[in-house]
Amino acid sequence: MSILAWKNLLHDRVRLIVTLTGIVFALVLITIQFGMFLGFLETAANIVDNNSADLWISAPGIPHVNGGSPIQESKRWKALQVPGVTRTANFAIFFVNWKLPNGAFETCQIAGFDLDSGMGGPWNLVAGRVEDLRGEDTVIIDDLYKTKLGVHNIGETLEINGKRARIVGFTHGIRSFTTAPYVFTSFKNAQNYIPMREHETIFILLRTAPGANLPAIKTRLLATIPGIEIFTHDEILLRTRNYWVFGTGAGTTTLMGAILGLLVGIVVVAQTIYAATIDHLKEFGTLKAMGATNGQIYQVIILQSALAAVMGYVLGISVALAIVRSTADTDLLIKLPWPIALGIFGLTLFMCMSASLLSIRKATTIDPAMVFRG
Amino acid sequence: MQPLVSVSHLVKEYGSGANRFRALNDVSLDIHAGQILVLMGPSGSGKTTLISVLGGILSATSGSVRVDGREIVGMPESQRPALRRDLFGFIFQGFNLFPALTAEENVAIMCKLKHVPQPDRAAANLLESVGLADKRNAYPADLSGGQKQRVAIARALAGQPRILLADEPTAALDSVSGRKVLEILSGLARQDNRAVIIVTHDPRVLEYCDRIVEIEDGRISSDELRRPIPPSPGDIA
Numbered sequence: 333m334s335i336l337a338w339k340n341l342l343h344d345r346v347r348l349i350v351t352l353t354g355i356v357f358a359l360v361l362i363t364i365q366f367g368m369f370l371g372f373l374e375t376a377a378n379i380v381d382n383n384s385a386d387l388w389i390s391a392p393g394i395p396h397v398n399g400g401s402p403i404q405e406s407k408r409w410k411a412l413q414v415p416g417v418t419r420t421a422n423f424a425i426f427f428v429n430w431k432l433p434n435g436a437f438e439t440c441q442i443a444g445f446d447l448d449s450g451m452g453g454p455w456n457l458v459a460g461r462v463e464d465l466r467g468e469d470t471v472i473i474d475d476l477y478k479t480k481l482g483v484h485n486i487g488e489t490l491e492i493n494g495k496r497a498r499i500v501g502f503t504h505g506i507r508s509f510t511t512a513p514y515v516f517t518s519f520k521n522a523q524n525y526i527p528m529r530e531h532e533t534i535f536i537l538l539r540t541a542p543g544a545n546l547p548a549i550k551t552r553l554l555a556t557i558p559g560i561e562i563f564t565h566d567e568i569l570l571r572t573r574n575y576w577v578f579g580t581g582a583g584t585t586t587l588m589g590a591i592l593g594l595l596v597g598i599v600v601v602a603q604t605i606y607a608a609t610i611d612h613l614k615e616f617g618t619l620k621a622m623g624a625t626n627g628q629i630y631q632v633i634i635l636q637s638a639l640a641a642v643m644g645y646v647l648g649i650s651v652a653l654a655i656v657r658s659t660a661d662t663d664l665l666i667k668l669p670w671p672i673a674l675g676i677f678g679l680t681l682f683m684c685m686s687a688s689l690l691s692i693r694k695a696t697t698i699d700p701a702m703v704f705r706g
Numbered sequence: 707m708q709p710l711v712s713v714s715h716l717v718k719e720y721g722s723g724a725n726r727f728r729a730l731n732d733v734s735l736d737i738h739a740g741q742i743l744v745l746m747g748p749s750g751s752g753k754t755t756l757i758s759v760l761g762g763i764l765s766a767t768s769g770s771v772r773v774d775g776r777e778i779v780g781m782p783e784s785q786r787p788a789l790r791r792d793l794f795g796f797i798f799q800g801f802n803l804f805p806a807l808t809a810e811e812n813v814a815i816m817c818k819l820k821h822v823p824q825p826d827r828a829a830a831n832l833l834e835s836v837g838l839a840d841k842r843n844a845y846p847a848d849l850s851g852g853q854k855q856r857v858a859i860a861r862a863l864a865g866q867p868r869i870l871l872a873d874e875p876t877a878a879l880d881s882v883s884g885r886k887v888l889e890i891l892s893g894l895a896r897q898d899n900r901a902v903i904i905v906t907h908d909p910r911v912l913e914y915c916d917r918i919v920e921i922e923d924g925r926i927s928s929d930e931l932r933r934p935i936p937p938s939p940g941d942i943a
Contacts, residue, residue, distance in 0.1 A: 623791025
């Protein structure tokens with residue numbers, strides 16, 4: 333029976349192209365929409381994700397990591413006295429104005445970090461050294477934003493909030509969810525660019541002893557230092573992602589896009605597979621009249637849809653990968669990690685088989701006497 | 707002499723209540739191995755319903771149909787595919803070949819369905835027996851109407867069924883192809899001691915048949931035996 337499934341699929345080239353086009357379209361839609369959502373999740377909180385701090389101290393009630401407000405730096409010393417805390421560092425993220433060569437301004441986000449601890453520093457450095465940020469007025473930006481920010485080489489100078497800044501390095505692939513790219517600099521340099529008073533910081537990052545009980549340390553810190561909020565790495569990550577995903581139109585739109593992509597994809601695949609099966613209804617009637625059991629007819633239909641799923645997946649994931657690669661050097665991040673690619677294969681099989689199950693009912697309830705009606 | 711098919715007081719009704727329609731009304735008929743029986747009658751008379759019931763495709767409302775000693779009226783639906791597979795070969799007016807399969811694959815798929823050993827080889831032999839050895843790799847779209855019907859006959863012969871049911875097998879064929887098909891069917895009945903039941907409007911069929919049964923309004927209106935019932939091998943012994 334497998335030969336019938338295989339040849340039914342391949343024999344009519346036009347039908348095959350229509351079937352595969354439907355599956356590929358659905359797969360690319362689902363993969364790209366979902367990849368954009370994953371990219372959104374990553375870029376929305378990559379500054380947290382790539383930060384090695386165990387605990388974050390901030391002003392109370394911050395909506396997300398990019399929305400902090402100044403707190404007294406002296407809290408850092410109090411935090412150091414809490415048992416289990418081994419290191420503290422200042423960290424600041426703040427929106428600033430970047431002056432372009434043509435005199436216009438772009439909004440950026442300064443990420444000022446403690447060079448000694450390295451917590452909050454850049455990653456994926458492709459040119460220059462982090463140590464170069466020890467120099468006065470030095471910054472590192474991502475090479476994806478060179479054109480947007482009007483700089484192209486190390487050594488170029490520009491203005492941030494009216495203060496001089498010099499490029500000493502480039503990272504690759506550190507995207508910002510907002511339209512404001514990250515500009516890494518030392519915390520000391522950041523104090524020049526951010527309207528913050530002396531002895532103020534936006535975050536205090538803490539590193540704790542290996543195996544330390546973080547909830548217990550949090551409780552002790554809250555008891556010791558008034559007027560703060562403390563997050564674990566996962567807590568601030570979640571708050572930031574929740575804010576951007578559920579608290580903004582952009583996040584909701586991306587999420588809805590992913591969900592709609594999934595729904596549209598399922599409908600397209602269902603219709604495509606259903607139509608491909610119904611096309612062979614008379615043949616299934618003939619098989620049934622000649623003595624095939626319903627089980628044997630199921631076998632043909634399911635195998636046919638599984639083959640279509642595999643062929644559609646190979647093509648669809650190839651197209652999706654090409655799209656993902658084509659956006660690698662843009663500020664749009666589409667993520668396609670292999671577990672997701674594998675999951676989409678499972679989803680494709682599931683969608684195709686489910687759709688074929690709909691048509692199975694039609695095929696197995698055929699009146700076999702239809703074969704005598706010409 | 708035991709008939710291969712024995713139909714007794716067969717009734718088949720469609721619909722229910724006020725819409726109930728009786729397609730077969732008290733039909734009784736014995737069909738013997740080696741016999742070519744032609745079912746004739748106007749459209750809507752019940753011919754196709756009768757061969758559908760005989761072939762275990764439709765279930766009867768009442769009466770009895772014994773095929774090769776097995777009662778099929780009241781047989782559970784789950785047992786019918788095996789009955790159709792084991793006892794019958796079907797030949798359709800529209801050929802009903804699988805367009806995606808070659809002539810040989812069309813026959814081989816039935817051989818596989820009927821668990822014939824070496825199905826590909828059996829399919830090639832069956833095609834040879836209907837004079838289509840050179841067309842084994844041709845697809846139905848590349849065959850003439852007569853060739854398609856011969857492939858359909860070869861397919862119906864897979865597993866050596868005792869009974870062949872043919873619905874208008876010559877309706878779509880020219881006179882030469884039609885005669886060729888009828889010669890094959892007639893040879894199959896006589897040489898292999900099969901019952902061949904043909905539903906037709908085609909008068910060309912009459913010269914090849916042993917018996918003509920006419921149906922009108924679901925009843926047998928005439929039953930003409932043109933040649934004596936051939937003795938079965940058991941009777942000769």
